[in-house]
Amino acid sequence: MGAGARYRLVFVDRLLATLIHLRHGVTHDVLACWFGVDRSTVTRAIGEVRPLLAHRGCTVAPGIRLRTLAEVIEHLGATGRTAIIDATEIRVRRPAKGTPERDRYVSGKSRQNAAKILVLTDTDGHLLFSGAVRPGSCPDITQARDAGLVDLLSRRAGLVILADAGYQGLAAQTGGQVITPAHRKFKKNAPPWWEEMFTQRRKDHSSRRIRVEHGIAHLKNWRTLARHHGRRELLDDTVQAIAGLASLRPAAQPLSTASR
Structure with a gap:
């Protein structure tokens, strides 16, 4: 915590991007355009939130x-x-x-x-x-x-x-x-x-x-x-x-x- 680049998306936006990707299969490029960030930012957000959702059971x-x-x-x-x-x-x-x-x-x-x-x-x-x-x-x-x-x-x-x-x-x-x-x-x-x-x-x-x-x-x-x-x-x-x-x-x- 505290290391690495600062987040450009708050947690709610990262969660929303992950849910949209899972539910509708929207690509990372499209999500990046919607949220006004780089594609790598969306990829990082989904990669962090998806394991959290998987661990919920x-x-x-x-x-x-x-x-x-x-x-x-x-x-x-x-x-x-x-x-x-x-x-x-x-x-x-x-x-x-x-x-x-x-x-x-x-x-x-x-x-x-x-x-x-x-x-x-x-x-x-x-x-x-x-x-x-x-x-x-x-x-x-x-x-x-x-x-x-x-x-x-x-x-x-x-x-x-x-x-x-x-x-x-x-x-x-x-x-x-x-x-x-x-x-x-x-x-x-x-x-x-x-x-x-x-x-x-x-x-x-x-x-x-x-x-x-x-x-x-x-x-x-x-x-x-x-x-x-x-x-x-x-x-x-x-x-x-x-x-x-x-x-x-x-x-x-x-x-x-x-x-x-």
């Missing part, structure tokens, strides 16, 4: 913020709530030629250069965690294991986490705490009654975990995550900062079914 209640996956698991164990887990891809710039592990960012799903982020929400679609950034070629289940989910669940029994088919296999490793869609028992010549039951079970599971898709949509409403044009090593801070801001959004309320 996701707000789940007044005075309660979750910053890490371990804190999320502890919160779920204390409240007895069900969580929903999923992964989503964000397009990024292709690493330069000659960069080690350049091809790891090529997603086998979207056939594009992407990074994958892990997202956890509650059953209302309220964001609990977003981060654990991995290259796009990383499988969903590997990302969850690398983030330490299996170890965390082994220390906290009784939790329920809903997941899609990309996480099949975690149920056996977590004692059934991770619930995935039902497996197809018959590959062919299945009885009609079993096929109908199988379809209904998968539909019910999909209906329960749809809220995590809403949480991901709230993240990608922020222009910076629609397609990340910045440095890949800054994506983790960007994701966590936006998740913390998006978690302030009220959870979706169920539609009223009361008839007149």
